[in-house]
Amino acid sequence: MRASMKFLLTVLGTGMIVVTVFTAWLIIAFVRAPLDTVGEVDFDRPLAIPPLAESSVEGGVRTFDLRLQSGTSDLGSEEPTSTWGVNGDLLGPTLRAERGETVAMRVRNDLPEISTLHWHGMHLPAEMDGGPHQVIEPGDLWSPTWTIDQPAATLWYHPHLHGATADHVYRGLAGMFIVDDPVEAELDLPRDYGVDDLPLIVQDKNLDEDGRLDMGESFFGSAGIIGETVFVNGTRGAYADVTTEAVRLRLLNGSNARPFSFTFADGRDFDLIGTDGGLLEAPAAMDALQLSPGERAEIIVRFEPGERIVLRSEPSDTGNTFAGGQDRLDIMEFRAADRLDPSPAVPDQLVEVPRLDPEDASEERSFRLAGSTINGREMDMQRVDEVVEAGAAEIWTVTNDDGGSHNFHVHDVQFQVLDIDGREPPPHLRGWKDTVWLRPSEPVRLIMRFGHHTSTEWPYMFHCHTLRHEDDGMMGQFMVVEPGQSPTGIPHAGEHAHDH
Ligand code: C2O
Numbered sequence: 001m002r003a004s005m006k007f008l009l010t011v012l013g014t015g016m017i018v019v020t021v022f023t024a025w026l027i028i029a030f031v032r033a034p035l036d037t038v039g040e041v042d043f044d045r046p047l048a049i050p051p052l053a054e055s056s057v058e059g060g061v062r063t064f065d066l067r068l069q070s071g072t073s074d075l076g077s078e079e080p081t082s083t084w085g086v087n088g089d090l091l092g093p094t095l096r097a098e099r100g101e102t103v104a105m106r107v108r109n110d111l112p113e114i115s116t117l118h119w120h121g122m123h124l125p126a127e128m129d130g131g132p133h134q135v136i137e138p139g140d141l142w143s144p145t146w147t148i149d150q151p152a153a154t155l156w157y158h159p160h161l162h163g164a165t166a167d168h169v170y171r172g173l174a175g176m177f178i179v180d181d182p183v184e185a186e187l188d189l190p191r192d193y194g195v196d197d198l199p200l201i202v203q204d205k206n207l208d209e210d211g212r213l214d215m216g217e218s219f220f221g222s223a224g225i226i227g228e229t230v231f232v233n234g235t236r237g238a239y240a241d242v243t244t245e246a247v248r249l250r251l252l253n254g255s256n257a258r259p260f261s262f263t264f265a266d267g268r269d270f271d272l273i274g275t276d277g278g279l280l281e282a283p284a285a286m287d288a289l290q291l292s293p294g295e296r297a298e299i300i301v302r303f304e305p306g307e308r309i310v311l312r313s314e315p316s317d318t319g320n321t322f323a324g325g326q327d328r329l330d331i332m333e334f335r336a337a338d339r340l341d342p343s344p345a346v347p348d349q350l351v352e353v354p355r356l357d358p359e360d361a362s363e364e365r366s367f368r369l370a371g372s373t374i375n376g377r378e379m380d381m382q383r384v385d386e387v388v389e390a391g392a393a394e395i396w397t398v399t400n401d402d403g404g405s406h407n408f409h410v411h412d413v414q415f416q417v418l419d420i421d422g423r424e425p426p427p428h429l430r431g432w433k434d435t436v437w438l439r440p441s442e443p444v445r446l447i448m449r450f451g452h453h454t455s456t457e458w459p460y461m462f463h464c465h466t467l468r469h470e471d472d473g474m475m476g477q478f479m480v481v482e483p484g485q486s487p488t489g490i491p492h493a494g495e496h497a498h499d500h
């Protein structure tokens, strides 16, 4: 009797230990502990500044030659790592053109596989957009051309091959595209490229034991690659020398999935002057700015002579714990000279941003993102999801329906945020935007006016810019047509989708 009781207790005890160990394992395995690299990063490499792309002007057309190529880069490990770039081994040059100019791109694909090059944030004909239908075979040249017709802004470019966007961007294909205009040029703003006007392409990557790019996806969640090392313009542990009292930073979250909440180590205020599609009406002072993948912002920050200050990312207010949003990361360091050249005060007024009026909207559409679908459907290269009339104003209500790490990007147009779950948008969402974060279950109402580039055969995309989600199918297509027209079918649609 005693013996059997003892045996029973032993069995129960062992059972409990097994259950406890198993539960602990489950928790460790599925709840990723936030990463904290604050104070751990050595800032010992000068920040690389992407060169301004060369171009030639003939007959009023500005032509850029771009070559997608593979190469090797020093990512801070002992051995060089294989990476992809545009006109170089990693990332690409900064393109720059004026509003009103006609640009011509000569994009040559010297990669071992097909790709595309998309001009994110650009208003242009769908056939020139570089989306999943404008594939460039290895060895081929693709030559889109269009006239720049939008306000000064910080845009970017990256591949958009369906099913392979995450892979191609992560390997290093991305660059900035700065649009200039006379209104911006009149303002007293820092604009000496590489001196007091710095492009900052912020990306997270993982390196394996041999220092090579690790393509492995995060075990936690479905967002794809969450990197533990932050690169700015391809530089790991970057520092930038500052020689002026104020510096304009053109921030681009070029990561596959990770949101950043940019702050300075001492919590100083900075002025937000621009968002995705251009300058704001007036600067907005803030001490933290969240950007999800694909979003850009222009900020102006002031420095004291001789100081060193770290730009970091604090936990983001994303409404969920995915994609590394809860991490604290040191990003880069600014080193101010002992004597700084004077900088102008930030102007009180910047540009006019005419508010789009919901009364003018002729159509309302709603988009629900969940799993790898929008409105219950995965991307189909042959299906046109929405048909829009040229010149129409529309309201799009977009909802994150499954709580995942989703944002929403629309090609060709810049939109304004009307409200978020019925609330007024915060200052950083009051300007022109083309990509917006979606907190779980909080509908975001966007208003946009479509332009006059019409086509009945070439669509534009709308999608989640978490690149793994986009590749998995969280994307749809819309066409802009003349009133009364309807799509005639997409040439070669579907031939080039990349299977993953
Ligand atoms: Cu930045 Cu459809 O892309």
Ligand code: CU
Binding pocket: 118, 119, 120, 121, 409, 410, 411
């Ligand atoms: Cu885009």
Ligand code: CU
Binding pocket: 404, 405, 406, 407, 464, 465, 466, 469, 470, 474
């Ligand atoms: Cu998503």
